Amino acid sequence: KCGFFNYCREHIPEDSTFDFSGMHLKKKYEMYKEGIIKLGDVPEDYSLNKNNKLQLEVYKNGKPVIDKEAIxxxxxxxxxxxxxxxxxxxxxxxxxxxxxxxxxxxxxxxxxxxxxxxxxxxxxxxxxxxxxxxxxxxxxxxxxxxxxxxxxxxxxxxxxxxxxxxxxxxxxxxxxxxxxxxxxxxxxxxIPFRQKHYCSPEMKGSYSIKAVLPALVPELSYDELEISEGGLASIAFESLWxxxxxxxxxxxxxxxxxxxxxxxxxxxxxxxxxxxx
Missing domain, CATH: 3.30.420 (Nucleotidyltransferase; domain 5)
Structure with missing residues (x-):
């Protein structure tokens, strides 16, 4: 990750179009250049794929979309x-x-x-x-x-x-x-999260367990752990050698x-x- 990443993005707000999950970075910068930066700025008729439309709908409504029958x-x-x-x-x-x-x-x-x-x-x-x-x-x-x-x-x-x-x-x-x-x-x-049977604003379009857990079980968190993701676990184990x-x-x-x-x-x-x- 570039050392200037946070500096160059300090003007980007929370819940921006850069949060669209699975969208190509080129498309995100096209939206940025068009002045569409906040998720709330995306026009209703803007061309998005099915998953990004769902992510935007969930964000604007502020509540999860749940397909109970599929679950x-x-x-x-x-x-x-x-x-x-x-x-x-x-x-x-x-x-x-x-x-x-x-x-x-x-x-x-x-x-x-x-x-x-x-x-x-x-x-x-x-x-x-x-x-x-x-x-x-x-x-x-x-x-x-x-x-x-x-x-x-x-x-x-x-x-x-x-x-x-x-x-x-x-x-x-x-x-x-x-x-x-x-x-x-x-x-x-x-599967239920990848197939969008459960999609909440907190997940920001992601179905990673690191996104799903705080959305469904906020009382559990990796934040307080010294080792909080798989890459760090690998490094820690190798260090023991x-x-x-x-x-x-x-x-x-x-x-x-x-x-x-x-x-x-x-x-x-x-x-x-x-x-x-």
Whole structure:
């Protein structure tokens, strides 16, 4: 990010046309040059795609647009018990392990929240690799053990977790059958938001979990965490490979566990909000 970004945009107001999600930057600057800077300045007949029109409608009305029927259909496809799953990975430029390649995303951490039923108490399970070793086999054997019970596995953006699981199956083929069984149970909580079944002003057209969580569950926040997004988690884990101070190691591990745990708790709470509609 350019060091002058905030300086050059200090005259741009909150809720500007630069907030249009998915719109090409060239189009945003065309609007800027036309004097259309605030979302409220966009003419009713201005040419926008379907998603940007919806984003503008939600902003102007100040309330969410909710397709309850579509959400009910999504929820009807989920079968308790439910596992809420999230991975963290790092990407070494130079391969550190056998059966790996440059910039391969190596999983080093997961978090699970488990609910036997809608009314049951949450159970939390987690894994964090020891720095300095290839922990992929430990990762997958514990994951398979933790998900041995029946039930759907809920993720947010299933492409990421499924791709990582398939890579592990390729590198450790003895686990392929069990991994494929887990993949068959995965459901993507991102779908209702990506397909605009739920769209609120706070989300600003985005369906990222970082946008959805504060809109639906404002009492949960990443703001107070030392590690607040996946890129920082990767950097923190890699830093442990050369760290010798045991206090720093312990503190960093706690921060990693806290971050990943919040990711899966966020999914639990978001699903609860959808079920309550």
């Amino acid at each position: 009910v259909n999504f929820l009807s496809d989920l079968n308790y018990p439910l596992f809420f799953m999230d991975f963290e990975t790092f990407q070494p430029a130079v391969p550190l392990f056998d059966n790996s390649r440059p910039y391969q995303q190596i999983p080093f951490q997961y978090s699970f929240h488990y609910k036997a039923s809608k009314e049951s108490e949450l159970t939390h399970l987690e894994f964090l690799a020891d720095p300095g070793e290839d922990s992929r086999e430990k990762f997958i054997t514990k994951l398979l053990d933790d998900t041995s019970a029946e039930g759907n596995i809920i993720v947010y953006n299933k492409t990421f977790e499924i791709t990582r699981l398939k890579e592990i199956a390729n590198d450790f083929p003895e686990y392929t059958e069990q991994i494929e069984e887990r993949i068959s149970r995965i459901k993507d909580l991102m 050369n760290e010798t101070d045991m206090m720093i190691i312990a503190e960093t591990k706690d921060q990693l566990l806290e971050y990943c745990k919040l990711d899966t708790l966020a999914m639990v709470k978001i699903l609860g909000k959808l079920e309550a509609l």
